[in-house]
Amino acid sequence: MLDDVDRRILRLLQSDPTQTAPELAEAAGMTTARVNRRLDRLRADGVLKATQAIIDWRALGYAVEVSLRLTLDKTVPRAFDEFLAAARKVRAVIEIQTFLGRVDVRLSLIARDLPDYQHIYRQEILTLPHIADIEALMTVGRVKYDESLPL
DSSP: OOOHHHHHHHHHHHHOTTOOHHHHHHHHTSOHHHHHHHHHHHHHTTSSOOOOOOOOGGGGTOOEEEEEEEEEOTTSTTHHHHHHHHHTTOTTEEEEEEOSSSOOEEEEEEESSHHHHHHHIIIIITTSTTEEEEEEEEOOOOSOOOOOOOO
8 A cells, every 4th residue: 555655755745735746855855756656646546635725714703613413313214315415505514424323413513603603503504404303512622633644
């Protein structure tokens, strides 16, 4: 799968994804052509999906993060599909996870303040189809958040 050279390139990209291929090559002690071939292979293999901007939503005025744990009405055959299709359309929802167990779905959403959250909850979340039960957990603090992998 991955060798030491691949891991080195990925570690360098995680530390600074804006590095160009020549900069990566210099830091990795390789030629630019070799780094480009490795990057092309990592992309083709689906290991390296994209380079993206991570925007701090708090810096844009969103002060509230809420995790909603939902149980769906499983007596409806297409409950999951219909719920997920509708939940994807809620702009405040930044993450959707599905589970096996008592909780079926977790939605993570952001809002500017508590009145904004209350509006989103009443007007958009409670109108989603097939909700049997819902529990809201407001994020008070983030203890650890790291998107880099231990390569």
